[in-house]
């Protein structure tokens with residue numbers, strides 16, 4: 253089959269990093285949950301790790317443009333994401349699965365993903381095919397016409413992933429996407445992540461270090477709203493081979509990096 257290549261795909265990329273933050277500060281309520289974060293993320297799958305309260309969800313909300321930073325710089329896909337002028341075209345190129353996403357229980361899977369495609373201002377004629385592809389990619393073809401209220405928690409999470417990828421985003425943000433997925437689905441999801449990361453920037457927030465090692469090209473560790481460490485999964489494993497607590501080298505690498513960061517600060 254011959255695929256049509258759009259003008260957008262042929263346009264040269266004029267930015268070095270799909271995500272670039274400098275001294276980024278973002279509030280959650282009155283709390284400065286992201287507190288001076290410097291980060292550069294390229295094409296690939298970035299696993300965002302950190303303990304409870306580290307600021308991962310707040311960062312994801314800022315990257316998705318839902319939450320406006322209170323200071324510092326945020327550049328997304330080459331645009332200054334703090335400028336309201338660029339938000340609308342920028343949002344068409346983003347995909348976001350929030351930690352808790354709202355939905356209308358009486359919508360079917362297909363109707364919901366269609367609705368999200370429409371909100372992202374996709375061309376009308378492209379929507380039915382894009383919805384079908386997204387639903388197939390998350391393994392929900394057989395349930396495409398089921399109402400959301402009839403789905404299990406893991407299936408709903410997969411619907412959330414489908415709506416996030418329906419517009420083939422250049423920047424895809426997934427906040428704890430594997431919560432509630434059964435082991436078989438998690439393995440399939442890792443394959444999907446690897447595919448998505450070949451030509452876009454994917455940021456996945458998770459507590460599952462093994463998912464990061466299996467599917468990510470880059471590890472980003474944050475604590476108290478700051479960057480603690482960034483590197484290859486293999487480097488995390490290597491650190492874990494020298495010490496730390498946990499059931500796998502990657503987990504030991506994670507705990508070891510966090511404890512040396514905490515004792516240094």
Ligand SMILES: Nc1ncnc2c1ncn2[C@@H]1O[C@H](COP(=O)(O)OP(=O)(O)OP(=O)(O)O)[C@@H](O)[C@H]1O
Nearest residue numbers: 280281282283285303304305306307308309310311
């Ligand atoms: N609405 C709010 N008001 C005040 N503080 C908040 C609010 N939301 C989050 N916080 C605080 O901001 C910090 C970062 O929260 P955030 O949810 O971003 O962390 P997280 O890394 O996603 O945590 P988890 O792994 O538990 O999901 C925490 O200390 C949290 O208590």
